[in-house]
Amino acid sequence: MKNTPEKSKYHHGDLRTTLLHVAGEMLKESGIEEVSLRKLAARVGVSRTAPYHHFKDKNALLCGIAEAGFKQLHAMNNRSFNAEGRSTKEKFSLFIHEYVNFAKSNPDLYELMFGRTIWKQENSTQELRAAAYPCFQYQVTMTREWQKLKLLNHSGEDNALRASQVLWGTVHGIAKLLIDGIYTDVAHVEEICDYAVDMFLVH
Amino acid sequence: MKNTPEKSKYHHGDLRTTLLHVAGEMLKESGIEEVSLRKLAARVGVSRTAPYHHFKDKNALLCGIAEAGFKQLHAMNNRSFNAEGRSTKEKFSLFIHEYVNFAKSNPDLYELMFGRTIWKQENSTQELRAAAYPCFQYQVTMTREWQKLKLLNHSGEDNALRASQVLWGTVHGIAKLLIDGIYTDVAHVEEICDYAVDMFLVH
DNA sequence: AATCAATCTTGACACTGTCTAATTTAACCT
DNA sequence: AGGTTAAATTAGACAGTGTCAAGATTGATT
Incomplete structure (x- = not known):
């Protein structure tokens, strides 16, 4: 019909x-x-x-797909960070779980979004960057908040950029190892995420 | 000549x-x-x-290259973990820096070693797995030691496997974001690594 | 010295991305 | 309306890829 x-x-x-x-x-x-x-x-x-x-290219097409992916990811991060009726710790935990599960649910899309294919040697379209950079920036914004609330374990001066690079690296790394088939136990994603949260929180 | x-x-x-x-x-x-x-x-x-x-394949060739890479990485990790004349914290820090710098110095090799090309859908050769798995296992062994020495921030029961998955995820993620050209500031690798170390250590 | 298996070569096929030149259609301007 | 122009789509062609099959060459073994 x-x-x-x-x-x-x-x-x-x-x-x-x-x-x-x-x-x-x-x-x-x-x-x-x-x-x-x-x-x-x-x-x-x-x-x-x-x-x-x-x-213009096959590359431009791929950039277009990735662009939509980044908008989706950005929106999802936003939802996690502003989830109602949850404590800040819970929202931090939610962010990590949701991020990794996004990659797990859309492995090939995630692979494309963060693969070198579209990022290396000036391959990235301007539109792609316009969608991706705000998404990256948002991670810094979230991290700055978490630092202000004394959530994260560390010593010395706070640095939101560095901390977000580490946090982002962690979720990205776990996601990559999962979807590239290097962690064999995909079943334990939630446990891994929980453990990550625990290692980053102040006790 | x-x-x-x-x-x-x-x-x-x-x-x-x-x-x-x-x-x-x-x-x-x-x-x-x-x-x-x-x-x-x-x-x-x-x-x-x-x-x-x-x-047999182009894939088999790539597996062969990656195999050598894993042996190299394994040996390097071993050197970091057993570096003489350094405190345990320093050795932990050394491991993280060395790992990320390995990826930075050999971006394409690292990409190949951990890319889905050779890992997805049963593509990995038996010889590759024989070189890679001990390398993965060694990370767990190191992590277990760090936990015994009460180096790592966490609450609750120790779990060497989970902790190593998180730590490995972090270095892997940082490495990937670097070499895929997503972090623009390749110059600040050492600072990022230092910050990661700081976030994981107990204070 | 003869045989055999390992090693290497040429030819071929089905793919791929992308360039050029021609064709078809929609839109726009009197 | 009619005619011009620009946009959208097409077929044809080229160089590149991985890989299969069948034949040629060689070193090792008997």
Whole structure:
């Protein structure tokens, strides 16, 4: 029961968003290495070179997918940090669990978002950076709050940037080791996250 | 001034190790995406399909390179943990700095060693696992010692496996964010590592 | 000296990303 | 309305990739 006429049209009408959407599906289904422009075009029902009028590169397409991912991640972090009816410690714990579970639920998307493919050697699109950097910055903002509330174990002067780099490194590292298949026990994610929270909190 | 005769010979003699060696060079020079079997073969001076008599796959070749990397990393960790004339805290700090700097000095090798390419979907060779798992285990062993010495901040029961997963996650995450070009300030590695050490130690 | 297995080579196939030039359509401006 | 222009899409082509199959060459073994 499609509500679109589907008349055979030369101009697709909304190819750009369709490409992003279908490419996202392919990524979720079978991983990054199965996403090829040609298969994507075939699946959308368009010629191989059509995507090039909407994306400069395959890289630009990938940046577009990652861009949406960062917006999603940013929104999720926001929800964790501002969860109602929870103590600050609980919200800190929630952030860590949610972050790692985001990666666990969307392994290939996460891989793409943080992989060197789109970040190394000036590959990142301006739009991608515009979505990613605020997301990074938000981690610093959260960390600064946690430091003000004397939540985090440390000695010496507070430094929100450094602390957030360490915290972010930790969740990122745990996520990566999980989804790259190096931790064999994916079942114990929550326990690992709990232990991480415990190691960072002041006692 | 070569000391090998270099007579044109049909049989190379030691092609397997030569392939591993040259492939490692190519990896270091221009990154993983520039390592192709055909370019490798050309550089070694051999036909495109010759490598297939020594490695089942391109994947098997990559596993071979990573294998050597893990042995190197394992040896380095060992040196850090047993550094003479240093306090336990200093050795803990040394481990973190050395680990991250290993990744920083060999970004493409590290990327390969921990990338999903060789770990996902049963891609890992038995020889690779035989080199990597002891390396992983050693991190648990070190962590157990640090816990016994009451070095690490935490509450509740000690769990060496969980703690090492968190610690390893942290160094891995910091390393990854660095070499993937997501942290822009590669210059501040040591400061980040120092801050990580500070956050994990009991005060 | 003959045999055999290991080693290496050429040829071929199906993929990939991307460039160029031609074709079709929609939009816009008298 | 009609004609021009720009956007969107197309087929064709090229260089590159991993890898399979079948044949050629060699060193080692009997």
